[in-house]
Amino acid sequence: MAVQNQEQKFFEIIKPGTNYEFIGRSKYWIGLSVVLTAITIVMLFLNAYVIKSRGHWLNWGVDFRGGSEILIEFSRAVDVSDVRKALAESGFHDADVVKYEEPTGQKKWNYLVRVGAVSVVSEQQAKQIRESLAKIGDASLKRFEWSEGGDKIYLRYDRTVEPSVLGNSLKAIGVNTTQVQAFGRPDEHTYEVTLVGLDTEIRRSLDQRLGAGAVSAIPKVESVGAKAGNQLKADGAKSLLYAILLIMVYVAFRFDLRYGPGTVIALLHDAVITIGAFAVTYKEFSLTTVAAVLTIIGFSMNDTIVVFDRIRENAARLRDRRFDRVVNQSINKTLSRTILTSATVFFVTLAMNLLGVGVIRDFAFAMNVGVIVGTYSSIFIASPVLIWLNDKYAATQRKQQNRQARRPQRDEGEPEGV
């Protein structure tokens, strides 16, 4: 502590005066990014069209895909294949069953079941219901309305039917309802049937086939109608777009136009490669992932801005230096901050990734990838783009000056001397 100012020692990871060459080698780094982007695009296509076990661009979570995701806790050891078989026998043929593992390794028999349906009645069953309800006593069915994914059925008869009779007839063919009520005008004899929830039905059928009490709890259910899923997808894409636009406006306002494209290309780069990581690992891509991508955009921006701020400052100070040298120096100046910040955020999110559960885990994984590419992109993507634009700008300015200037004064406008 008693050291003189000038010789004060700091705990440093990057020694002052360090001058790594970043810009000169940027073409290799850009090449790497192009490769990664290409891998992302190829992987998306492979997922969608080639790899049979995948079959979607990304492993969309229920919130985007539509359908239901049910976490089932069994009271004893049950085999995955048994669960699958029991579900198929109960009419859930598309059920996707995976063991749900908790990072702490608690001894539990948890399975995550995913089905495409949101309601207990499939198209096929709907037809069956329609046939068996065609006649109730004297009344005959005039209209049958059931929308896929709907939890309700509307039945119209030509005369009055007791709702309780309808409920019993449905029960007789194995369709459980929570309620049947008259709907609309009395002279239209229409009835609204509310079906039981999917989770209730699944629990019932599993208990029936695997022995009573097999299911000890259903800790979590998530179900999304197909329409809502598409809506969420559109909203997600829109939000990414808005975030990028708004940030671009801010950068244009704070810096100048030359700085805008570099930041935005870096952002897109980060978003694409993060999505690529999800395409390769086929980890679930859900609403939370979109939130993570938005956060990454914020972080990547943050990173780029710190570097750009320094570039702007130095560019104003060191007018006589070549712009790419200024950029390289600025990157070096901010390097220790870049590494420290990225490393801390990386390790914090890594802890969340390793210890967290559910959403936190997905979120942290995205952040881990994003922090790496975000840091990398501000140095190797945003800065070269800035230099390139600056050169273009300088070149057009020179041309204009040349055109305006008379021949004798031609040399005056040369700002740079290397």
Place this chain on the structure above:
Amino acid sequence: MERAWWWKAALYGFVTVVAVLYLVPTLVPEEKQPSFIKSHFQKRIQLGLDLQGGLHLVYEVNVDKAVSDKVDRLSSDIEDRLRRDKAVTELNVTREGRDDIILTFKNPADAAKVDEALLKEYRNSLDLVDRNPATGVVRLRLDPDQVEEVRDYALRQGIETIRGRVDKLGVAEPIIIKKGSDIIVELPGLKPSDFERIKSIIGRTAQLEFKIVDDGSEYMKKAAGAVPKRDPKATLQPTDVDVGTEAWNEEDSGKSHEDVYLRSKSREAIEKFFAGLTGELALPSDHEIGYEEMQGRGEDGEQTPDRYWRTYYLHRRAALTGEYLSNADQTWDQNTGRPEVSFEFDRQGAAISERMTGDNIGRKMAILLDEKITSAPVIKSRIGARGRITLGSFGDPFQLQQEAKDLVAVLRSGALPAPLRKTFETQVGPTMGRDSIEKAKLSMYIGAAAVILFMLIYYRVSGLIAVIAMLLNMLYMLAILAGFEASLTLPGIAGLVLTVGMAVDANIIIYERIREELRLGKSVRTAVDAGFARAFWTVFDAHVTNFVAGVVLYSYGSGPIRGFAVTLLVGIITNLFTSYWLSHWMFDAVVGRRGVAKATLSI
């Protein structure tokens, strides 16, 4: 220290004390809280659904079904008119799409029978799109305003209905809000065994029915006699059931009516009372009890804040339902200038209403929505196609107008009941939530501990300043969240952790700058000031960009994601404050005054 420093000290101290006070209700069990906390600071951070368990439901109003039903009715209505009144015999009526009705006349000349007079009757609902005299094809289309109106009223009514049902279920702190054309329902802290029942209760389509009140019945007198006697002077306890009487005269004949009813602050109490009646006192099967929630009125007729439920003895059969209504509006009584509600039935409805009201002049007609009476006006004369409902003759006219508008909303939405369609559902059991909290907490502690350790090792005393600033940031953040009564969700915790990351970043930017200044040989005091000054815009820009991402996230996200956005946004603001100004102030204390500034800085 300089005077400004002390002023800042006072300010920061005050902010910190307030923040701590705001957090007391959240952190300290209720029985241990001091009384002034209980009276002034009762807002707390709620746990989100994913942490405490519960139901998150999103319903969409099935406008298509309502509209399609409406067009169905209009088409059969118009077919009926043409066949009966206009003597058209050979006519084919078909539907196209959701909104179109196509009338095909075998004799093309008949197409002219769809004339102005007929169309005028349907002016509110149908538009003439095309009439081809050569082929005899007429195309009518549902007025587009109707579709929007259905959506609006159905949405509003849906929210009201759900709120009513949820209130009846007694769920603590429910959230029922409209988002676009969706209704979002959040019910925290429920038992998983209740999920199914609650979902079915909420998702049911509300029905609007008109039923005649059987006043002056022997049954109600007998039932009232069975009500336990109570001291009339004692105040009505929440579960007490009381007997009330009312009387009115018929306007034309002057015949008087008298009715006995039961009232109580709790509807369940009355329901329980009737359920307990057996044998001779059991409710006749052709009757039912209707309930209306009343605003208490003092002796001067002015409203009092207390509300109670009263009964009506109704004929069970509902011959008239909301679907027969074709229009309802809030109008003004031409004689008294008071607000009233006028309504119109369609042809079939008018016929039923004429019969029903004609037989019951002088009695009351109860308007029921979702098993609750919204209004029970006295039938003054036979009502055909058109009727008017006069609201009470006393009370504040503005209040009355509001009541009239509410009734119009009930009637209009009842006219086209649009079923709710569930589009999104998350249910989380309480154990799931508990496990999540534990793990989220653990990851948060480990993350924070790692960061603190790193800062202390790397920046030493200055690192300690950063850590204090970071902890204060956490305190302010949580206090603000408590002030908003925000919900803490799992992604919200992720947001908290990220804020820690941002706090660290801001400090690193500033500290690296100070080091650079020191390396240039500047004195500690100047280096600190220059470092902070030069880092300001960088730190500010970094916060703004994150803020932008947070705002987008907030406006787009739903449920848990919103929780993340809220913590992020709050964190960004408090972080700018703590990691810039507050830590600058702490540096001032460490570095000292200009004259006696230290020669070295542990950074």
